[in-house]
Amino acid sequence: MDKNTALGISIVCHPVFVNLITFTLMLQTHPYLKAGLSGEAKWFYTLFIFITTSMIPLFVVVIRKALGYTSSIMLDNSDDRHIPYITAAFAYLFGYYLFGTIGSPKPIQAFMLAMATITITLLVVNFFTKISAHATACGALCAVAIKLQPLALINLSLIIPILFVISGFILSARLILQAHDLKQIYAGFLTGFFIVMLLL
Numbered sequence: 001m002d003k004n005t006a007l008g009i010s011i012v013c014h015p016v017f018v019n020l021i022t023f024t025l026m027l028q029t030h031p032y033l034k035a036g037l038s039g040e041a042k043w044f045y046t047l048f049i050f051i052t053t054s055m056i057p058l059f060v061v062v063i064r065k066a067l068g069y070t071s072s073i074m075l076d077n078s079d080d081r082h083i084p085y086i087t088a089a090f091a092y093l094f095g096y097y098l099f100g101t102i103g104s105p106k107p108i109q110a111f112m113l114a115m116a117t118i119t120i121t122l123l124v125v126n127f128f129t130k131i132s133a134h135a136t137a138c139g140a141l142c143a144v145a146i147k148l149q150p151l152a153l154i155n156l157s158l159i160i161p162i163l164f165v166i167s168g169f170i171l172s173a174r175l176i177l178q179a180h181d182l183k184q185i186y187a188g189f190l191t192g193f194f195i196v197m198l199l200l
Contacts, residue, residue: 006173013170015137016054016088022141023049023111029152030107037105045108052091053115060087081133085123092116107200114140114199118192125187132180135188138167143196 001009027033027042037045061084064070070080096112118136125131142163149156171185180188 001169001172001176003176006176009170009173010134010177010179013134013173014058015133016057018134018137018141018170019115020046020050020054022137022144025141026107026111026144026148029148029154029156031151031153033105033107034153045104048095052095053088056091057084057088060084081126082123085119085126089116089119089123092119110200111144114196117199118195121191121195122188125191130180130184131191132171132174132185132188134174135167135171135180135185136192138163138170139189139192139194140196141192142167143193144200147197147200 024046027037027046033042061070064080064083069083092112092115096109096116099109099112118140122131122133122136142160145156145160145163149160167189171189174180174185175182
């Protein structure tokens with residue numbers, strides 16, 4: 001894998017997009033959410049999460065880059081990550097509060113709490129050392145699939161290994177770009193994985 005390919009994978013598989021895919025997987029395979037929510041409700045939750053936890057943090061990154069406060073939109077420096085992490089954590093916490101207030105299904109509330117906890121963990125760790133947000137997103141994705149396996153409307157036993165393989169490609173790209181070392185990759189993946197396993 002050359003650096004251009006690795007960069008392309010890092011952009012396409014940005015954590016905000018992987019987290020949205022993770023939520024979509026849960027929405028489409030969890031029996032209660034699949035059968036219990038109307039099409040309009042599913043669109044509401046998906047668009048809400050996409051706008052608040054994906055587009056707004058990305059918008060903050062782009063604006064900070066345009067104003068010269070961020071050296072790269074890939075957030076290669078630890079200091080560049082503080083504000084985007086705070087923005088994303090606030091978005092997830094707000095979503096968790098809102099969904100609890102309107103009586104949203106418990107799995108959706110648990111997802112928002114898990115993502116908020118992951119983001120806050122990234123923020124705290126980032127003050128001391130870098131940790132891979134790509135890896136935490138991949139760890140969360142794999143953990144959600146494993147948690148859903150006993151409940152899912154489809155057989156996820158073949159999908160789960162594929163998700164691990166895809167995660168390997170994504171994290172290899174981060175290593176090739178020298179955005180993180182192996183320890184930061186492992187720490188990120190295990191952080192996302194175990195937080196989801198505990199809270200979802």
